[in-house]
Amino acid sequence: MSYFTEANARTAAEVIARYPRPRSAVIPLLHLAQEQEGWVTRDAMVEIADLTGITPAEVLGTGSFYEMFRFHPVGRYLVNVCTNISCQLLGGEELLHHVEESLGVHAGGTTDDGMFTVEEVECVTACTEAPCFTVNYRYFHRADSDTFDAVVADLYAGRSPLARGAQGDHGNLPAHGTLGRLRQHIPDDRRAGVVPPEEAGEEPVWLRTTPATAPSAATSTTHAPDA
Amino acid sequence: MLPMPEPTAVHPDDMGYVPHAAGFVANEGPKLVSGRFPYEDSYTLECALATGAYTGLRAALGRTPDDVHTEVRDATLLGRAGAGFPAGVKWGFCPEGVWPRYLVANGDESEPGTYKDRLLMERDPHQLIEGCLIACYALGLSQCFLYVRGEMALAQERLAAALNDAYAAGYVGRNICDTDFSVDITLHWGAGAYIVGEETALIESLEGNRGVPRLKPPYFPAVIGLYGKPTIVNNVETLANLPWILEHGAVAYRGFGSEASPGTRLFAVSGHVVRPGVYEVEQGVTTYRDLIYGLNFCRGIRDGNDLKAFIPGGASAPWFFEEQLDLPLEARDVGAAGSMLGSGAIVVMDHTTDVVKACLRVVRFFARESCGKCSPCREGTSWEEKILERILDGHGRPSDLDLLLDIGDNISPGPYPVAAHGAAALDAVPFPPHQTTICPLGPSSVAPITSALRRFRSEFEAKITRRDGIPVQSAPVADGAPA
Numbered sequence: 019m020s021y022f023t024e025a026n027a028r029t030a031a032e033v034i035a036r037y038p039r040p041r042s043a044v045i046p047l048l049h050l051a052q053e054q055e056g057w058v059t060r061d062a063m064v065e066i067a068d069l070t071g072i073t074p075a076e077v078l079g080t081g082s083f084y085e086m087f088r089f090h091p092v093g094r095y096l097v098n099v100c101t102n103i104s105c106q107l108l109g110g111e112e113l114l115h116h117v118e119e120s121l122g123v124h125a126g127g128t129t130d131d132g133m134f135t136v137e138e139v140e141c142v143t144a145c146t147e148a149p150c151f152t153v154n155y156r157y158f159h160r161a162d163s164d165t166f167d168a169v170v171a172d173l174y175a176g177r178s179p180l181a182r183g184a185q186g187d188h189g190n191l192p193a194h195g196t197l198g199r200l201r202q203h204i205p206d207d208r209r210a211g212v213v214p215p216e217e218a219g220e221e222p223v224w225l226r227t228t229p230a231t232a233p234s235a236a237t238s239t240t241h242a243p244d245a
Numbered sequence: 246m247l248p249m250p251e252p253t254a255v256h257p258d259d260m261g262y263v264p265h266a267a268g269f270v271a272n273e274g275p276k277l278v279s280g281r282f283p284y285e286d287s288y289t290l291e292c293a294l295a296t297g298a299y300t301g302l303r304a305a306l307g308r309t310p311d312d313v314h315t316e317v318r319d320a321t322l323l324g325r326a327g328a329g330f331p332a333g334v335k336w337g338f339c340p341e342g343v344w345p346r347y348l349v350a351n352g353d354e355s356e357p358g359t360y361k362d363r364l365l366m367e368r369d370p371h372q373l374i375e376g377c378l379i380a381c382y383a384l385g386l387s388q389c390f391l392y393v394r395g396e397m398a399l400a401q402e403r404l405a406a407a408l409n410d411a412y413a414a415g416y417v418g419r420n421i422c423d424t425d426f427s428v429d430i431t432l433h434w435g436a437g438a439y440i441v442g443e444e445t446a447l448i449e450s451l452e453g454n455r456g457v458p459r460l461k462p463p464y465f466p467a468v469i470g471l472y473g474k475p476t477i478v479n480n481v482e483t484l485a486n487l488p489w490i491l492e493h494g495a496v497a498y499r500g501f502g503s504e505a506s507p508g509t510r511l512f513a514v515s516g517h518v519v520r521p522g523v524y525e526v527e528q529g530v531t532t533y534r535d536l537i538y539g540l541n542f543c544r545g546i547r548d549g550n551d552l553k554a555f556i557p558g559g560a561s562a563p564w565f566f567e568e569q570l571d572l573p574l575e576a577r578d579v580g581a582a583g584s585m586l587g588s589g590a591i592v593v594m595d596h597t598t599d600v601v602k603a604c605l606r607v608v609r610f611f612a613r614e615s616c617g618k619c620s621p622c623r624e625g626t627s628w629e630e631k632i633l634e635r636i637l638d639g640h641g642r643p644s645d646l647d648l649l650l651d652i653g654d655n656i657s658p659g660p661y662p663v664a665a666h667g668a669a670a671l672d673a674v675p676f677p678p679h680q681t682t683i684c685p686l687g688p689s690s691v692a693p694i695t696s697a698l699r700r701f702r703s704e705f706e707a708k709i710t711r712r713d714g715i716p717v718q719s720a721p722v723a724d725g726a727p728a
Contacts, residue, residue: 036431038388038472041453045436049395070453083455083616084436086395098396102357103560104515104592106606140439140610141357141560142396145515145590146268146522155398159267185265186367187399198401202408202432208418210427213345213387215472221344224426225310225385 021065026054029201030069036204038214040070048081052195057088088194093128093135095173096194097121098152101138104145109162113149114138116163120170133173135194144184154194157184252284252292260520266368268360268513270522272541275501277489277509278482279525281369288403290410293371299416301488305379306424313383317487319495321507325361326351326442326480327559327587329506329576336384338467339475345387346475349451349466350377350484352393352400353435353442357560357610358590361511362481364523366393366400369485370407374417374430376484379491381428384477388429390451395435404432439614443684444478445470446616457618458684482511482589503529505577510586512536512574516593517550518543529575533557533565536574537593550595554700558587560607561689564696584692585677600704604697605633611690621656622687628652629690641709646702649694656681657688 034043051062067074081087101110125138144150147159172179257271266282281287318333354362411417419427441450445459470476499507506528536542557565563584576586612626657678678688
């Protein structure tokens with residue numbers, strides 16, 4: 019039986035089809051697995067290996083390089099507190115201390131109720147908005163301990179805390195694993211087509227007919243190699 | 246086609262911040278890449294089209310690809326990721342007659358202090374998409390991969406929505422704008438690794454491997470890149486400049502900034518300033534002093550404090566001090582002064598800053614993010630971290646400062662052993678650094694150490710000799726005990 023749910027299996031097939039080589043889809047598929055279950059399980063890695071034509075060990079080899087992938091269960095909400103230079107200068111370490119104190123876990127730990135995992139992380143690119151923390155990769159800028167307490171209260175009360183967060187990010191805060199809440203989808207009739215490196219093709223048509231002209235019947239499927 | 250609704254610009258608040266674009270300050274001056282930020286719905290196709298998106302692409306499609314390449318080369322568009330290499334020249338490195346060629350847009354922004362690519366992707370995804378298309382058209386690149394940093398969930402969302410809209414509207418995909426130009430843009434995202442910002446590591450990651458840099462030569466993936474084929478890797482901000490250049494021309498572009506560094510750049514100023522923020526600044530004509538103290542920019546150091554040091558171009562850059570404040574924001578001049586404009590990240594430290602602590606924090610970053618491929622970096626950065634840690638904890642040894650430089654010398658040959666004989670010799674530290682590693686990550690970890698030691702050696706020594714009341718874990722030192 020396949021690991022991915024039916025909907026995710028369709029997504030996985032679509033993702034793989036966007037790359038010239040299936041192995042390129044390993045990282046997006048690991049994200050998909052993490053989205054499905056909150057962390058990357060052994061079954062997930064076996065399935066991804068099947069889908070991309072490599073071994074499960076290679077999937078783990080790639081995945082373990084990247085810190086976002088979790089190979090053990092984590093809390094429903096991953097709290098990342100930045101303590102890098104810009105945040106440090108404006109109180110990032112004190113914020114981390116408050117987070118650890120109030121949740122009762124050290125960085126790297128998960129609360130007993132499985133709600134929160136805390137991490138001390140490197141720069142999350144919000145340096146002018148320091149100090150900053152993220153919850154499931156949603157930003158909370160110019161944060162202090164009150165901001166954090168309010169976010170925790172929101173999450174325990176079942177409310178989305180995003181209104182307190184970075185302006186422009188709205189809606190629900192998904193559980194750990196979900197990144198973008200919207201996916202790329204290329205409609206079939208608009209697809210230009212992937213170009214495998216093995217195809218020692220010719221230069222693309224628009225270089226031959228310059229400047230770019232309206233497509234003639236012969237050149238409408240741009241990347242079909244001229245046999 | 247229905248008439249486009251006029252988007253409504255949002256007025257910045259009293260401090261100049263644009264309410265929905267976190268950190269972006271609408272300062273006075275030309276806006277080449279951030280012009281759309283003040284619109285609240287700037288990330289939608291409707292707003293983008295109503296404010297002139299895809300006109301640069303249409304202009305490009307009306308010309309030959311070679312023409313477009315020449316225009317970009319003439320504009321002297323310098324890469325905005327850190328190295329500052331001219332994009333038009335980099336484009337020229339693609340070998341003739343080798344197909345297919347690929348484009349990778351590098352959105353893996355993670356250099357400490359840097360905050361610009363995330364804004365560009367969240368606030369104006371269509372500008373980036375347009376830039377990618379122009380590059381693909383000019384060079385005959387058959388497929389584009391948009392590599393977004395994994396942690397940027399909102400940017401991924403906005404780009405996915407923008408791509409879906411642009412596909413539906415005929416701007417991406419098959420027969421773009423009803424011409425025979427066809428290219429797919431694949432949204433790809435990483436999973437948390439700073440080193441993947443290095444272009445060959447980025448390619449490894451995109452191939453589904455661990456993100457470790459490749460051996461050089463070849464120095465440029467334009468020769469051998471993704472899947473072994475010619476690949477152009479450009480930074481998001483670099484690509485975001487292309488629509489403007491194609492719409493207004495290279496001559497107009499060179500009208501901004503200085504001769505060697507035309508155009509504008511996004512600078513993120515963070516740390517102890519009154520108004521930290523992301524500013525679009527004309528290159529060359531603005532100085533660090535303008536940027537840090539100017540009314541149009543950061544308005545000085547908080548609480549009227551004194552400047553202690555500032556990082557002029559991201560964590561990898563050697564630090565600057567008060568005497569360098571009058572340098573213009575220009576790659577060549579900053580380079581000649583011994584540092585780099587890098588990724589446009591300026592971190593300001595006032596006199597209350599504990600430099601040893603700041604130094605440790607930057608070094609710890611490199612120690613954590615070292616990919617482990619080259620021994621000097623893998624071992625060296627973690628030793629630098631450990632030594633700085635013990636100095637800060639009050640367990641430093643008198644020999645530790647020389648030891649730090651010695652380790653630095655193993656990663657980036659230069660300061661040792663001369664440096665041991667005083668601060669003056671530290672001025673001999675070469676820049677750009679020599680390196681015993683494949684990529685510049687390891688050598689970057691040495692920059693904060695030599696910078697801080699050059700200027701604040703006494704603060705390190707004070708912590709080692711426990712003279713200024715550093716708490717130590719051992720028994721308290723009796724009054725009058727030898728240091």
